[in-house]
Amino acid sequence: MTESRPMTSSPSQTPAHRTVRWGRILPSIILVFVTVAVFWPVIGHQFLAWDDSVDVYKNPYLQVPSLSNLLHFWRHPYERLFTPLTYTIYALLAWAPKLLKTNPGAAVVPDPGLFHGFNLLLHLLSVLILWRILLLLLNRSKQPEIGVIVSPDALPLSWAACGGALLFAIHPIQVEPVSWVAGMKDLLFGLFSLAAVWHYLLYVDEKTLPGRRSHPGLHYGLATGAYLLALFAKPTAVVVPVMVGILAGWAWRHTWREQLSGLWVWFIIAVAWGFLTRWVQTGAILAFEPPLWARPLIAGDAVAFYLSKLIVPLRFGPDYGRTPQYVLGHGWLFITGLVPYFLAIWLWLKRKRLPWLGAAAGIFVVVLLPVSGLIPFEFQRHSTVADRYVYLAMTGPAFVSAWVLTWPKKKFAAIGGIIVLGFFLLSSSRQVPYWRDTQTFFEHALKVNPNSFLALNNLGFALAYQGQDVDAIRLFNEALRIEPESAVTHSNLANALVRQGKLEEGIQHYSEALRLVPNFARAHTNLGLALAELGRHLEAIEHHREALRVEPKFAEAHNNLGFELAQRGQFEEAMQHYTAALRLNPGYVDAHTNAGIALASQKRFDEAQHHFSEALRLAPTAKAHANLAGLLLQQMKFTEAELHYTEAIRLNPRYQNAHLRLSTLLAAQGEFARARHHVSEVLRLDPDHKAARRVLERIEYLDRSSKETIN
Structure with a gap:
């Protein structure tokens, strides 16, 4: 007889494991929900006339989907920046509406909603990765002997990490990069930097705590790949190896010598990238280069400014006007510029009691170093400080928040954290609408500065x-x-x-x-x-040629030069420039129209009709209908010409030239009453219109002549 055994539930069914599982799922749901709640309105925002034009909707390499245009960003710097990954994403998003349509002739018209939606997605991914990083760090610091959370006792760490990630997600200083299309480079750099940090810490963790299923080599490869992508997104990622070293050194108690065994490759890449960036930016115009003695003070002032914005999150704007000249012109520089250094000394003295705070401060400062003013950079002509520079640096304050939430008096820490995060949520929600369009944006900017x-x-x-x-x-x-x-x-x-x-x-x-x-x-x-x-x-011709010498892919200059040449009868060269303009921008309506006029002047009616028809398809305006009607009239296609003149007048009832042309056409066909109606409409709009009076006299003459002939 078989012995019966009591039934037991599998470990995955125990209440403890179910609690742990929900302890991982719920924080991620909350992070997504809160972040989307704050930033969802950005999807309805427009492009801003603040770098969005240069980067996207007036970028000559985004006008036509082509592999050569895409590869240009990987072969050459653009606007003195080598950020090929960022511009590749811009290109794919700009081309998406065209590539997904069946009409191959449609113009490239970037959809701002796609760009803003992608920004929000990047930010969400960064928030979730940071949550996992914080959870891993808290686990190692609080329970170094545990490889994976398996006990309900560890559950509060997940929520503490969630609190830190929420600070990163919704602090008002993060609104700029998330709400601004040109801020995508900061989001891409931030996302791949965090991915590199996460996988490197997993690599360190699995090497330090063997004895379970692990793939340290895979994590190291993924970390290095993510680091390279971060560099391709924005050169500021050169600081990531130091950031990783600080975190790994604190959580796993590794010395820098131990760290170099895994990071030496990254440091070599960082140094090479630094030289590449300096070479790319050779020739950048700096309005003012502060003396060497002043740069540490300017950098200190920048850090102090950011700390003030973190603590008192008010009056955010795109341009604070905090230039080196402005800072050096005020005596308070010797206070604000030195405060961070005094804080650094204090943290060093407290390094044994507050190592976590020193690590967080180190991350914050290290990420800011490339744009702190120690090395002059181009935007300093407007301001040394900008909200977007703090995006990845917010990892430090997020870590502080997560750590504080693990203190013994969790209840008070949690209540305080909820109140602070609620304030940040409201503040960010108020800040986001300022980025909806150019006018609103800069009106707000002028209130701040x-x-x-x-x-x-x-x-x-x-x-x-x-x-x-x-x-x-x-x-x-x-x-x-x-x-x-x-x-x-x-x-x-x-x-x-x-x-x-x-x-x-x-x-x-x-x-x-x-x-x-x-x-x-x-x-x-x-x-x-x-x-x-x-x-x-x-x-005029000389200046158009000079524009093309400077910028050979300038479609508007090609069109303008073509027009001047056509006016001088140089049709062959004019057509070369119209063709170049349309190759660069197939949806360029003016170039199609001007090409049509030039071809019609040469009696090349079929080619001219193609360009006029394309202009009409791209922009079905009254003018486009009238242009095509005029060409059809030249070819004696009276019925089609009449239809297009009629449509032009329907679209613009005050279109005097269309009324006159149609009246002449109708008179030639013997429809004198209708012809009078249209010329009378012109005279109603402009009683002194001499050409209309001559046409009316001609109509009356033809009408009388036709009646006399009949009689």
Whole structure:
């Protein structure tokens, strides 16, 4: 007879294991929910006229999906930055709407929602990885003998790590990189840096605690791969080996000599990348290079500024105006610049009692070092400090928060943490809407820093784009009062003045922009347009050619030069430039239209019709219908021409030229009543229209002649 045995549940079914499993699932759900709740509105935000134009929607290498354009970012720096991974992601996101459509001729129109959604996804992944890093660190520091959490006693560590990750996720200083498309490089660099840290710590953990299923080699390979991707996203990742060394040295008590056995390859890569970055940025214009003695003070002031924003998270903006000149011009520099050094001395003295705080502070400072001002960088002409520089550095404060939540009086720590995180959540939720569009963004920036040259210039640009040139001119002049040698602002002011009909004054500002920056391609081609308005066509051609010498892939300059050449009857060369413009930007409506006009002038009607039809498909405007109608009229295709003129008038009932052309067409077909109606509409809109009166007289004459012939 078989002996019966009592039934037992498998370990996976025990209440303890179920509790542990939910202790891992619930924190991740909370992290995702809270982060999405704060940042979900960014998906409806627009691109900003603050680097988004240069990086995305006016980037010449994103206008046409092609392997050569993609490889350009891996072969050459762009805007003095070698960040090929970032620009590859930009390209794929910009091309996605076109590549997913069946219409191969559609123009590349980047969807800001895709970019913002991807930013949010990157931030979410970083938050979740940081949670796992914090949990691993807390486990090693609190329970070094346990390889994996298997006991409900360890459960609070998961929630403590969650609290630290929440600080990283929703602190208001994180709003800038998450809400700004151009902040994607910081998010990519942050994500892959955290992935590198996580896998390296797993590598250290599995080497230190053998005896269970482990793959240290795999983790080391993944860590190194992630580190390389972080460098391809942003060169600031050179600091990651030091960051890893601090964490591993603290949690596993490894000496730096022990650390170098695994990190020496990373340090070699970091040094090589540092030299590459310096070479790429050769020729960068620095408005002011502070003396060597002042740089440690400027760096200290930057760290003190960031600490103040962490503790008192108020008045965040894109431009704090904290330039080296501004900082050196105030006596308080010797307070703010020295405070971090005094704190560092105190932490060193307390290193045995507070090693965790020293490790967190070390991470915070190390990540900030490349952009602290110790080494001058280009954005310092506007400000040494910027919120986006703190993105990965927030790992340090997150670690402090997680550690505090493990203290014996967990209840009080938890209540305090919830209150603080609630405040951060509300503050970030208020901050996110400021990034929804260019005008809102820079109006807020001016409230934070009324003397922000960047905000004045870019708000002026936004208003000019909306047709508010008078207000834009006022803002550009105010920006030039603060920064008189800004070539971009001189060019923007010139654009607004030209639209106001003040050509001579506009030309003066274009010339000043080119004096300041001789290789300013857009200023060259815009100056060419202004000169052409004054009839100075040879000078205009010279400036368009100069723009193309500086920037051969400048589609607008190709189109503008083509137009000038066509006006001089040089159709063959003009078509070469129109073709180049359309190769660079197949959705360039003006280039299609101008090519159609040039081809029609040569009686190449079929080719001209192709370009006019393409322009109409891309932008079904009244003007596009009228252009195609005019071409059809030349080919005696009266019925089709009438249809397009009629559609042009439907779209724009005040389109006088379309009314006149249609009236002439109808009169030629003997439809005098309808012809009179259209010419009368022109005279109603403009009683002094001489051409309309001549057409009306012609219609009356033809009508009388036809009646006399019949009689």
